[in-house]
Amino acid sequence: xxxxxxxxLDDPAYRAAVVDLLGVLAYGELTACLRMATDADLAPSLRIxxxxxxxxxxxxxxxxxxxxxxxxxxxxxxxxxxxxxxPFSAFHDxxxxxxxxxxLVKAYVGDGIAKDFYREMASxxxxxxxxxxxxxxxxxxxGEFIVGVVRDTLKTDPTAKGRLSLWGRRLxxxxxxxxxxxxxxxxxxxxxLVGGGADLTEIGEMFTRLTDRHTERMARLGLxx
Amino acid sequence: xxxxxxxxLDDPAYRAAVVDLLGVLAYGELTACLRMATDADLAPSLRIxxxxxxxxxxxxxxxxxxxxxxxxxxxxxxxxxxxxxxPFSAFHDxxxxxxxxxxLVKAYVGDGIAKDFYREMASxxxxxxxxxxxxxxxxxxxGEFIVGVVRDTLKTDPTAKGRLSLWGRRLxxxxxxxxxxxxxxxxxxxxxLVGGGADLTEIGEMFTRLTDRHTERMARLGLxx
Numbered sequence: 001x002x003x004x005x006x007x008x009l010d011d012p013a014y015r016a017a018v019v020d021l022l023g024v025l026a027y028g029e030l031t032a033c034l035r036m037a038t039d040a041d042l043a044p045s046l047r048i049x050x051x052x053x054x055x056x057x058x059x060x061x062x063x064x065x066x067x068x069x070x071x072x073x074x075x076x077x078x079x080x081x082x083x084x085x086x087p088f089s090a091f092h093d094x095x096x097x098x099x100x101x102x103x104l105v106k107a108y109v110g111d112g113i114a115k116d117f118y119r120e121m122a123s124x125x126x127x128x129x130x131x132x133x134x135x136x137x138x139x140x141x142x143g144e145f146i147v148g149v150v151r152d153t154l155k156t157d158p159t160a161k162g163r164l165s166l167w168g169r170r171l172x173x174x175x176x177x178x179x180x181x182x183x184x185x186x187x188x189x190x191x192x193l194v195g196g197g198a199d200l201t202e203i204g205e206m207f208t209r210l211t212d213r214h215t216e217r218m219a220r221l222g223l224x225x
Numbered sequence: 226x227x228x229x230x231x232x233x234l235d236d237p238a239y240r241a242a243v244v245d246l247l248g249v250l251a252y253g254e255l256t257a258c259l260r261m262a263t264d265a266d267l268a269p270s271l272r273i274x275x276x277x278x279x280x281x282x283x284x285x286x287x288x289x290x291x292x293x294x295x296x297x298x299x300x301x302x303x304x305x306x307x308x309x310x311x312p313f314s315a316f317h318d319x320x321x322x323x324x325x326x327x328x329l330v331k332a333y334v335g336d337g338i339a340k341d342f343y344r345e346m347a348s349x350x351x352x353x354x355x356x357x358x359x360x361x362x363x364x365x366x367x368g369e370f371i372v373g374v375v376r377d378t379l380k381t382d383p384t385a386k387g388r389l390s391l392w393g394r395r396l397x398x399x400x401x402x403x404x405x406x407x408x409x410x411x412x413x414x415x416x417x418l419v420g421g422g423a424d425l426t427e428i429g430e431m432f433t434r435l436t437d438r439h440t441e442r443m444a445r446l447g448l449x450x
Contacts, residue, residue, distance in 0.1 A: 027271075033278055037262030046252075046303050046310060053258055053285055060282035063275075078271050085271060 008126050009073065017192035018129055019073070021121055023080030024182070024189075025136055026066035028114055030081070031088050032107065033059035039103030048149070055142045062136040069132040083186065091178045095171055101153050105164055105221065108146040109171045111139070112217045116210050117179065124192050150221045165223040172214050172225070176207075233351050234298065242417035243354055244298065246346055248305030249407070249414075250361055251291035253339055255306070256313050257332065258284035264328030273374070280367045287361040294357040308411065316403045320396055326378050330389055330446065333371040334396045336364070337442045341435050342404065349417050375446045390448040397439050397450070401432075 008014050033056045040052030067077040095110075097103035115137050122130045122137075153160050183190050193203065215225040233239050258281045265277030292302040320335075322328035340362050347355045347362075378385050408415050418428065440450035 030275060030278055033282075034262050034266045034274070037259050037281060038266055041259045041263055046306060049259070050255060050288075050303075053255055053288070056262060057258075057282045057285035060278055063278070078275075081271060 013188055013191060013195075015073075016188035018125060019070070019075050019080050020083070020186050020189045021118070021125065021192070022066050022070050022073075022075075022129070022132070023077070023082075024084045025118055025133065026063055026070065026077060027081035027084045027088060028111075029059050029063035029066065029136060031092070032111055033057075033063060035092070035103070036107055039097065039100050039107070042100040042103070044100070051145060055140065055145070058140045058142070062138075065132060066136055069129070084182065087178045087182050087185075090181075091174055094174050101150065101160070102164070102167055104146045104149055105167055105223075106171055108143060108150075108221065109168050109214065109217060110175055112143075113172065113175045113179075113210060113214055115139075116213050120206050120209070121189075121193065147220050150223070154222045161223060164221070165218070165225075168214075168218050168221070168223055168225060172211065176210075238413055238416060238420075240298075241413035243350055244295070244300050244305050245308070245411050245414045246343070246350065246417070247291050247295050247298075247300075247354070247357070248302070248307075249309045250343055250358065251288055251295065251302060252306035252309045252313060253336075254284050254288035254291060254361060256317070257336055258282075258288060260317070260328070261332055264322065264325050264332070267325040267328070269325070276370060280365065280370070283365045283367070287363075290357060291361055294354070309407065312403045312407050312410075315406075316399055319399050326375065326385070327389070327392055329371045329374055330392055330448075331396055333368060333375075333446065334393050334439065334442060335400055337368075338397065338400045338404075338435060338439055340364075341438050345431050345434070346414075346418065372445050375448070379447050386448060389446070390443070390450075393439075393443050393446070393448055393450065397436070401435075 009018065036052055036059060037056040040049050040056065043049040043052055070077045070080050091110075095106060097106050118133060118137060122133050125133070150164065154164075193206075211225075218225040234243065261277055261281040261284060265274050265281065268274040268277055295302045295305050316335075320331060322331050343358060343362060347358050350358070375389065379389075418431075436450075443450040
């Protein structure tokens with residue numbers, strides 16, 4: 001449709017940051033899709049299995065949208081995603097769910113933290129990129145479904161609350177730790193945040209907001225953060 | 226769109242057979258989707274991983290189409306799929322791939338046999354059901370992709386041919402064995418085949434065609450049946 005790049009994309013630093021942002025978001029959707037499908041395989045009922053497969057499929061479509069946007073920018077999606085393969089693998093290796101419910105909590109908590117971060121970043125990008133990001137950030141009912149499943153589990157399994165609360169804290173710790181190592185590696189992404197007018201105090205405030213929202217999410221699940 | 230059921234669906238035996246056929250096809254697509262995504266997780270490169278996730282997503286859309294058709298018939302898809310959960314689980318438990326390439330061969334060979342069988346059955350059903358089945362039977366390029374990957378593997382790994390050929394024979398054996406137990410359990414489905422004019426000789430011929438096509442598929446992969 002559009003033949004001219006949107007305002008600002010001529011600036012190589014800005015462009016690199018947008019590519020990083022779309023790349024990490026795309027790779028995040030792709031792994032979220034594959035993780036959800038893998039966990040669905042362990043789900044106890046046909047209904048839940050089918051629903052989780054549906055969420056995986058939605059995540060794949062969001063991945064496709066991000067790849068399309070990268071294509072529009074003349075960027076190879078694989079190249080844009082590659083820098084994020086290692087940190088995502090590290091996160092997943094350190095947080096292997098031992099049950100399908102742990103998998104769902106991980107999807108909810110992990111995606112939640114990641115998406116809150118992308119929402120923070122979205123305020124620093126051009127309208128067109130923001131639109132694509134907004135679309136990819138729509139959870140399509142996944143969250144509501146997970147909250148229902150986890151709350152049902154808490155009702156029937158008295159040991160679940162302590163175990164899953166601990167799991168949530170571990171997920172937050174690992175996510176922030178991997179996020180930090182990405183920030184150190186990806187200068188353009190950090191520069192977007194800082195260059196967008198955020199000083200160290202504001203970055204600190206952003207982290208406070210991320211953990212506050214994590215606490216709210218855990219409460220929605222019926223868990224303690 | 227359509228308000229009257231297509232010709233023949235008033236007949237309870239025919240209707241039961243169509244429900245079984247759509248149910249087994251839908252559950253087959255759902256498990257194919259989840260298996261493909263699970264195997265994708267083990268794929269060695271980002272390109273292959275993304276492609277496999279795309280195939281999984283296509284299988285999910287085909288599953289959705291079949292569920293829609295069942296909805297149109299006033300049938301709960303979960304109920305229609307339930308009888309096939311156990312035989313599919315048995316098949317998958319007995320054929321756990323030890324690598325992502327084995328997973329791809331399984332997808333190609335297993336889906337191939339299943340889809341050949343559905344194509345045979347499609348000639349006994351009404352046009353509307355056949356259209357939905359045809360759509361679900363389109364492999365959307367998955368086969369071509371798998372053939373390429375397996376042939377590449379054979380080039381670089383001298384032990385792969387013997388191992389994967391053996392694997393293909395095991396898959397055929399398990400598929401036919403599970404198919405037979407489904408046929409014994411699901412009277413309506415068998416009656417459709419026999420009542421559709423097929424006598425024992427013709428059913429025997431059908432099995433010969435299924436194994437012949439399996440042999441052709443194995444040859445396309447560069448393997449021996």
